Amino acid sequence: AQSVTQPDIHITVSEGASLELRCNYSYGATPYLFWYVQSPGQGLQLLLKYFSGDTLVQGIKGFEAEFKRSQSSFNLRKPSVHWSDAAEYFCAVGVPFTSGGSYIPTFGRGTSLIVHP
Amino acid sequence: DARVTQTPRHKVTEMGQEVTMRCQPILGHNTVFWYRQTMMQGLELLAYFRNRAPLDDSGMPKDRFSAEMPDATLATLKIQPSEPRDSAVYFCASGLTGTGRMGNYGYTFGSGTRLTVV
Numbered sequence: 001a002q003s004v005t006q007p008d009i010h011i012t013v014s015e016g017a018s019l020e021l022r023c024n025y026s027y028g029a030t031p032y033l034f035w036y037v038q039s040p041g042q043g044l045q046l047l048l049k050y051f052s053g054d055t056l057v058q059g060i061k062g063f064e065a066e067f068k069r070s071q072s073s074f075n076l077r078k079p080s081v082h083w084s085d086a087a088e089y090f091c092a093v094g095v096p097f098t099s100g101g102s103y104i105p106t107f108g109r110g111t112s113l114i115v116h117p
Numbered sequence: 118d119a120r121v122t123q124t125p126r127h128k129v130t131e132m133g134q135e136v137t138m139r140c141q142p143i144l145g146h147n148t149v150f151w152y153r154q155t156m157m158q159g160l161e162l163l164a165y166f167r168n169r170a171p172l173d174d175s176g177m178p179k180d181r182f183s184a185e186m187p188d189a190t191l192a193t194l195k196i197q198p199s200e201p202r203d204s205a206v207y208f209c210a211s212g213l214t215g216t217g218r219m220g221n222y223g224y225t226f227g228s229g230t231r232l233t234v235v
Contacts, residue, residue: 034223036226041228042228042229043121043208043210043225043226043227043228043229044208044210044226045226046223046224049223090160097172102148102167102214102215103214104150104162104165105150105162105224106162107152107159107160108159109159110159110160
């Protein structure tokens, strides 16, 4: 069965500093991988996704993630964090359930990002 | 922007009462997911539908939970009877699947229903 591990429950960074959130996955085939962000009281918003091709994926809000098959990782990065980036971040692996790129997301436990001024 | 609408946003109920949560998927989306979020378990998949047909509801406690799509614009999740351990945030997400366009779409989540069973 597929699974996602986010080893860091909380990450604290200063505004303007760089950020890397870790994600490791377990899945028997080529994975679909995603990062979502959740602001307090809100639903999840898709930041970026990897289906195939270039292993460095660009997303919204200045985020990027790199797929490393040898390490089963899909870490999220941002070169300079803004106070508005404080939120909960979820990594997910997508398991196909129909043809045409359809998938079911399985989520990690999330990493809470705290940004200090 | 198109949104997934969930109602109610908050619900406080007494143990043993029936609870119904509603989700209006984005018009044109054919796939709906229900997730439950708790501190202890994180995000758990409860059930999902495609073209209004239930594909899998193995994540739900069968004796008390039920999920339906009476029509393409409404998905419901019912708990009867509710228990304190059902307290959680319940999310609905919708998307368009099976179109053959790999990687061109994602799922849109609603803002959730925060359920408290006392």
